[in-house]
Amino acid sequence: MKIALIAHDKKKDAMIELAIRYRDVLSQHELCATGTTGTLVMGETGLRITRMKSGPLGGDQQIGSMIAEGNLDLVVFLRDPLTAQPHEPDVSALLRLCDVQNIPLATNVQSAKIMLECLRDGGFEK
Secondary structure (H helix, E strand, O other): EEEEEEEEEHHHHHHHHHHHHHHHHHHOOEEEEEEHHHHHHHHHHHHEEEEOOHHOOOHHHHHHHHHHHHOOOOEEEEEOOOOOOOOOOHHHHHHHHHHHHOOOOOHHHHHHHHHHHHHHHOOOOO
């Protein structure tokens, strides 16, 4: 499966903790991430991750393009709902694309855990 990892600034530590906890699951899949998130997760886990640009610099749109082209199977996007994002239109477009393309989307740690546990148990189908 192809999995995208994205995290707003205040959620990057949570993404790192999630990636460490589920390194065994994530290592079995093709990963991509927005720039800073990818760098941080790779540094803490050793996972191989294709990095896009930083979210505000077009990384969200790059991942959105992958969704539109049918090149992603799961998106973990740990959003910070309490902080205004300067690239909010890009974030909204990415979320909408997941809905349009029927791509599973985790926007918080608990939903991400459920999806990654499902992957671990073999219960997730494309």
